[in-house]
Amino acid sequence: MNKVVVSFLGRDCPGIVHAVASLMNELDCNIDEVSQTILHSEFAAIVIADVPDSLTVETLHAKLEAGLAERKVDLNVTTRLLDGSGWGDAITTEPFVVTVDGPDRPGLIAGITGVFARHNVNIENLKALMPGGDKDGHALIVYEVALPASVDPALLRAELREEADRLAVRVSMQHRDIFEAVHRVQPV
Amino acid sequence: MLTDREVLSTLAMLRNEHLDVRTVTLGVSLFDCASDNFDTFADKVRTKIGKYAEKLVATCDEVGDKYGIPVVNKRISVSPMGVVCASFSPEQMVKACQVLDESAKAAGVNFLGGFGALVEKGMTRGDRALIDALPEALAVTDCVCSSINVASSRSGINMDAVALMGETIKAIANRTADRDGLGCAKLVVFANIPQDVPFMAGAYLGVGEPEVVINVGVSGPGVVKKAIDRAMERNPNRTLSDIAEVIKRTAFKVTRVGEIIGTEVAARLGLPFGVADLSLAPTPEVGDSVGEIFQSMGLSSIGAPGSTAVLAMLNDAVKKGGAFASSHVGGLSGAFIPVSEDSSIAAAAASGALTLEKLEAMTSVCSVGLDMVAIPGDTSAATISGIIADEMAIGMINSKTTAVRIIPVPGKGVGDLVSFGGLLGEARIMPVPGGNAENFIRLGGRIPAPIHSLKN
Numbered sequence: 001m002n003k004v005v006v007s008f009l010g011r012d013c014p015g016i017v018h019a020v021a022s023l024m025n026e027l028d029c030n031i032d033e034v035s036q037t038i039l040h041s042e043f044a045a046i047v048i049a050d051v052p053d054s055l056t057v058e059t060l061h062a063k064l065e066a067g068l069a070e071r072k073v074d075l076n077v078t079t080r081l082l083d084g085s086g087w088g089d090a091i092t093t094e095p096f097v098v099t100v101d102g103p104d105r106p107g108l109i110a111g112i113t114g115v116f117a118r119h120n121v122n123i124e125n126l127k128a129l130m131p132g133g134d135k136d137g138h139a140l141i142v143y144e145v146a147l148p149a150s151v152d153p154a155l156l157r158a159e160l161r162e163e164a165d166r167l168a169v170r171v172s173m174q175h176r177d178i179f180e181a182v183h184r185v186q187p188v
Numbered sequence: 189m190l191t192d193r194e195v196l197s198t199l200a201m202l203r204n205e206h207l208d209v210r211t212v213t214l215g216v217s218l219f220d221c222a223s224d225n226f227d228t229f230a231d232k233v234r235t236k237i238g239k240y241a242e243k244l245v246a247t248c249d250e251v252g253d254k255y256g257i258p259v260v261n262k263r264i265s266v267s268p269m270g271v272v273c274a275s276f277s278p279e280q281m282v283k284a285c286q287v288l289d290e291s292a293k294a295a296g297v298n299f300l301g302g303f304g305a306l307v308e309k310g311m312t313r314g315d316r317a318l319i320d321a322l323p324e325a326l327a328v329t330d331c332v333c334s335s336i337n338v339a340s341s342r343s344g345i346n347m348d349a350v351a352l353m354g355e356t357i358k359a360i361a362n363r364t365a366d367r368d369g370l371g372c373a374k375l376v377v378f379a380n381i382p383q384d385v386p387f388m389a390g391a392y393l394g395v396g397e398p399e400v401v402i403n404v405g406v407s408g409p410g411v412v413k414k415a416i417d418r419a420m421e422r423n424p425n426r427t428l429s430d431i432a433e434v435i436k437r438t439a440f441k442v443t444r445v446g447e448i449i450g451t452e453v454a455a456r457l458g459l460p461f462g463v464a465d466l467s468l469a470p471t472p473e474v475g476d477s478v479g480e481i482f483q484s485m486g487l488s489s490i491g492a493p494g495s496t497a498v499l500a501m502l503n504d505a506v507k508k509g510g511a512f513a514s515s516h517v518g519g520l521s522g523a524f525i526p527v528s529e530d531s532s533i534a535a536a537a538a539s540g541a542l543t544l545e546k547l548e549a550m551t552s553v554c555s556v557g558l559d560m561v562a563i564p565g566d567t568s569a570a571t572i573s574g575i576i577a578d579e580m581a582i583g584m585i586n587s588k589t590t591a592v593r594i595i596p597v598p599g600k601g602v603g604d605l606v607s608f609g610g611l612l613g614e615a616r617i618m619p620v621p622g623g624n625a626e627n628f629i630r631l632g633g634r635i636p637a638p639i640h641s642l643k644n
Contacts, residue, residue: 140196170203173256175256176190177255178256181448182445
């Protein structure tokens with residue numbers, strides 16, 4: 001059995017997930033994990049599945065595209081083998097939450113993520129809650145990040161502040177435990 | 189993954205509502221430093237406090253930085269010095285206080301508590317020497333705080349000590365007359381003092397405590413006020429039951445933050461974690477006030493009729509929320525109502541809406557008691573003792589902690605402004621009720637402990 005990662009992107013409508021899942025079932029692919037979301041009217045899903053050794057990635061890709069077209073589901077498909085290794089497997093990290101808020105403007109995400117990239121900080125979740133969505137054009141962007149133990153939080157925070165000042169927005173950085181502790185009734 | 193609401197509400201607490209950990213207090217037992225040779229004692233104290241407090245401030249800052257939540261005050265509490273220094277004369281007690289002051293400054297903490305005595309049942313020679321040393325000791329030191337426990341529900345009220353504390357408070361005020369009697373702001377007279385208080389000026393490390401311990405004092409009056417305001421904004425028809433629930437949940441959140449930071453500081457220092465004190469402690473900053481909570485709950489100001497009821501509810505809700513959030517709760521755990529340290533309470537006192545009598549009534553349902561109250565400098569020692577005795581009686585009968593931190597400001601009278609600076613704030617001098625307690629105080633002796641089988 002090989003593991004593949006397949007992503008689907010396209011206009012949202014009822015029946016998309018069924019189309020994808022039933023197609024994969026017909027191809028003897030066992031879905032391990034799925035993450036699916038909708039942004040405005042766009043559907044996006046990323047699927048990790050076990051595929052039979054007899055099925056190559058290229059064949060799987062072709063059959064998925066053909067099957068979706070047959071079902072009249074307009075999705076772009078990307079397929080590749082999962083090699084199993086990931087960033088951070090060998091290093092210790094601490095989970096932090098960084099929020100940025102202020103007037104929306106181009107380059108907001110690029111600027112802040114540039115600081116993360118320089119420090120080798122990995123973004124695990126990114127959500128822009130209201131980028132330009134409200135009438136004042138106020139953006140709120142939440143990053144859940146993994147901070148390697150080698151990164152000095154104070155230094156990172158200072159650089160984030162500097163970048164936020166340049167972008168005329170506010171930034172805050174807290175350990176994820178604080179959010180868990182305050183909102184969830186479970187030991188932290 | 190965190191939800192949007194979790195992120196947004198925590199961010200609001202941190203950013204707009206003055207959420208911080210108010211104090212991390214390192215308790216250090218000094219019993220093993222006792223010696224009848226002063227130099228030996230001083231060396232041992234310097235070495236021991238130095239050893240354990242060396243990394244306290246840096247560690248608190250590191251942990252505060254990690255969580256993005258500042259630990260505002262780092263403090264030290266020590267064993268009651270009346271016991272540790274039992275063999276010293278008053279002059280040596282002053283020097284001992286200076287040693288503590290130097291140690292506190294070397295550690296970089298802003299206060300050290302424990303230069304005190306427990307005399308609810310009687311006074312030893314050491315306790316007496318310490319009390320006699322207080323006027324000089326509190327004048328020549330900056331960081332040291334003192335607490336004297338003169339009453340308990342089990343032992344009654346030591347009225348000899350109450351009389352002595354009235355005289356002592358006057359003497360401290362006069363000795364620090366150039367600073368508006370500031371020395372009195374560093375002294376608290378207690379009934380039923382808990383042995384693990386992290387908040388100043390009452391902090392000390394009790395006899396049943398470990399060798400070294402980290403206690404944490406959470407706070408957050410601003411967070412509670414804003415939570416009530418938000419709830420009322422969303423639905424103006426909220427009842428007091430709803431508001432109690434809001435306070436309870438908010439206290440839970442605030443305490444969890446304190447607990448997580450306190451336990452991590454303790455772990456990094458390799459010390460045991462003691463207790464979280466759930467008190468709501470105000471600062472003179474606007475938006476960080478206990479008094480403003482009264483306004484949010486519909487009163488014109490603290491001191492208006494209804495204030496005692498509001499305070500009782502606030503205190504209880506804070507305890508309920510906090511008790512679930514922390515494994516070990518201790519200290520005073522309630523709402524402080526220090527007059528000068530809270531801009532809104534100071535304003536109510538200045539306008540006459542809040543009187544000393546109403547403050548006393550409110551102390552029957554809150555922690556701690558008459559706190560940071562400036563009174564005219566010509567108030568007699570017997571009157572101060574009378575005020576202390578009343579407050580001690582409330583604590584004794586109700587099996588709760590009560591305390592008096594009162595400042596007779598030399599050379600100033602009712603309505604004059606007195607400013608103590610920094611966290612101690614400023615206030616107008618409040619009038620003291622008339623009448624004379626002199627003959628009552630002169631009787632001395634001990635008011636017997638109450639019987640609790642006929643509770644009423």
